[in-house]
Amino acid sequence: MPSGAPPAGDRVGHRRRALAENLAAARAYFAEAGTLAAPRHATALDRPVGQWLTNIRRPGGCW
8 A cells, every 4th residue: 555545444434425425415406406407517515516416427427
C-alpha cells in the first residue's frame, strides 16, 4: 500500500458516507422539485445532485 493511501476500511467508510450524503441530497431535491429528473447543474444540501444522478444512471455508475 502506498504510504499516503488511507487504509481500506477508511475508503469504504468514505464511500458509504458519500453515498448517504448524496442520497439525502436526492431526497431533498425530490421533496422540493417532485422529480429526480434534475438538470446536471442542480444542487441540494450543497451537493451537486444533478451531476450525481447523471453519473449513477450510467452503466456501472454506482460502483
